[in-house]
Amino acid sequence: MTTATPAPEPTPEDIARGLADLEHHLAVNTPAPSATSPAGATRETRRVQRLRAEVAEAHQLARLQSDDAPLLLDTPKVRKRRRAAHEAARLHALGQDPAMRAWQAARMRRVVVCAAMVSLTLALAWSTAGVQHFAADGAGAWSPSWVFAWLVEPFMSLALLVVVGSRAYLATRGQPIASRTLVRIEWLFLALTLGMNAWPYLPWVAEEFSLSRLVLHVLGPIVAVAVVTALPIILAAFTDLHHGTDDRLTGLTYGENTHDPVRPPATDTAWPSVIEMPALVQRARALITAGELPATPSAYKLRQVLRCGMDDARAVRDALLAEGMA
Structure with a gap:
C-alpha cells in the first residue's frame, strides 16, 4: 500500500504569479461603465425611479395639453341638444306640408x-x-x-x-x-x-x-x-278649410279631364287666366237642379264636382249664396 506524496508548499513567486493572473482575468471580463451613468454610481432606488416616471409623464402631458383637438369634439349633452333641435326643425317643416x-x-x-x-x-x-x-x-x-x-x-x-x-x-x-x-x-x-x-x-x-x-x-x-x-x-x-298656399296642389284632381266643357284642354298652360266664372256658376246651378249637388254646396264639394281650384270653388260658392239671398 502506497501513501500520497504531499504537495509542495507554494513559494512567494507562485503566489505573486497567481494574483497577477487573477487581476488580469477580472480586468478582461468586467464590463465597462455605462455612458449615462458615472463610473462608480450606485443603483437607483425605487423613489428615484418613481420620480423619474412622474417627470417623464409630466413632459408627455404638457405636450398633449397644447393640442385643442379634444375641444372640437361634441360632448354627449351637445349631441343631445343638436339631435333635439334637428328633430324640432323637421317636425316644423312637416307641419307646414x-x-x-x-x-x-x-x-x-x-x-x-x-x-x-x-x-x-x-x-x-x-x-x-x-x-x-x-x-x-x-x-x-x-x-x-x-x-x-x-x-x-x-x-x-x-x-x-x-x-x-x-x-x-x-x-x-x-x-x-x-x-x-x-x-x-x-x-x-x-x-x-x-x-x-x-x-x-x-x-x-x-x-x-x-x-x-x-x-x-x-x-x-x-x-x-x-x-x-x-x-x-x-x-x-x-x-272650407284650405290647407295649402298654392292651388296647384289640387291639380291632380282635374289634370286629366281634357274633355271638360268648362275647362280648356290640359295642354293649355295658361288656363287659370282664361277661366270664365259664369260658366262654372251656370254648371253648378245645373248640377243643383239635377240633384247632384245640395242646395248650398260647400267649396270642397264644388271643387270635387267641378274639378277646379279651391279659389274658384269658393268664388262659385259665394256667387250661389249671393243669388240665393237676392
Missing part, C-alpha cells in the same frame, strides 16, 4: 265630432230622470206607468242622435245636409225634452219653487241645444 295639415285637420275634426256626440249623449242621459218624473205623473214605483215613463227620453234621444249623427257624418265627408225639415225635427225633440224637464219645477207649477232644482233639470237639454246648434257651424268651417 299641406298633406300633413289636412291630416291634422281631419284628425281634429274626428275628435271634435266624437266629443260633441259624447257630450250630447250625456246631456240627453242627464235629462232622462226629469222626463221620467214628468211622464210618470205621480205613478207608483214599478207600476206600468212608472216603468214605461223611463222609455220616453231614450227613444226621443235615439231619434235625435240619428238626425244629428247623420248630419255630422255627411258634413265631415264634404257634403253637409242643408234641410230645414231636419232642423225642425231637431228643435222639436229638444223643445220637448226641455219642456218636460222644466215643467214640474216652474214657479207657477211647483209647490215650493227652487231655482237650483230648475237649473239642474234644464242643464242637460240646454247643453244638447248648444251642441246641436254649434256642431254644423264647426263642421262647415272644417269643410
Whole structure:
C-alpha cells in the first residue's frame, strides 16, 4: 500500500504569479461603465425611479395639453341638444306640408265630432230622470206607468242622435245636409225634452219653487241645444278649410279631364287666366237642379264636382249664396 506524496508548499513567486493572473482575468471580463451613468454610481432606488416616471409623464402631458383637438369634439349633452333641435326643425317643416295639415285637420275634426256626440249623449242621459218624473205623473214605483215613463227620453234621444249623427257624418265627408225639415225635427225633440224637464219645477207649477232644482233639470237639454246648434257651424268651417298656399296642389284632381266643357284642354298652360266664372256658376246651378249637388254646396264639394281650384270653388260658392239671398 502506497501513501500520497504531499504537495509542495507554494513559494512567494507562485503566489505573486497567481494574483497577477487573477487581476488580469477580472480586468478582461468586467464590463465597462455605462455612458449615462458615472463610473462608480450606485443603483437607483425605487423613489428615484418613481420620480423619474412622474417627470417623464409630466413632459408627455404638457405636450398633449397644447393640442385643442379634444375641444372640437361634441360632448354627449351637445349631441343631445343638436339631435333635439334637428328633430324640432323637421317636425316644423312637416307641419307646414299641406298633406300633413289636412291630416291634422281631419284628425281634429274626428275628435271634435266624437266629443260633441259624447257630450250630447250625456246631456240627453242627464235629462232622462226629469222626463221620467214628468211622464210618470205621480205613478207608483214599478207600476206600468212608472216603468214605461223611463222609455220616453231614450227613444226621443235615439231619434235625435240619428238626425244629428247623420248630419255630422255627411258634413265631415264634404257634403253637409242643408234641410230645414231636419232642423225642425231637431228643435222639436229638444223643445220637448226641455219642456218636460222644466215643467214640474216652474214657479207657477211647483209647490215650493227652487231655482237650483230648475237649473239642474234644464242643464242637460240646454247643453244638447248648444251642441246641436254649434256642431254644423264647426263642421262647415272644417269643410272650407284650405290647407295649402298654392292651388296647384289640387291639380291632380282635374289634370286629366281634357274633355271638360268648362275647362280648356290640359295642354293649355295658361288656363287659370282664361277661366270664365259664369260658366262654372251656370254648371253648378245645373248640377243643383239635377240633384247632384245640395242646395248650398260647400267649396270642397264644388271643387270635387267641378274639378277646379279651391279659389274658384269658393268664388262659385259665394256667387250661389249671393243669388240665393237676392
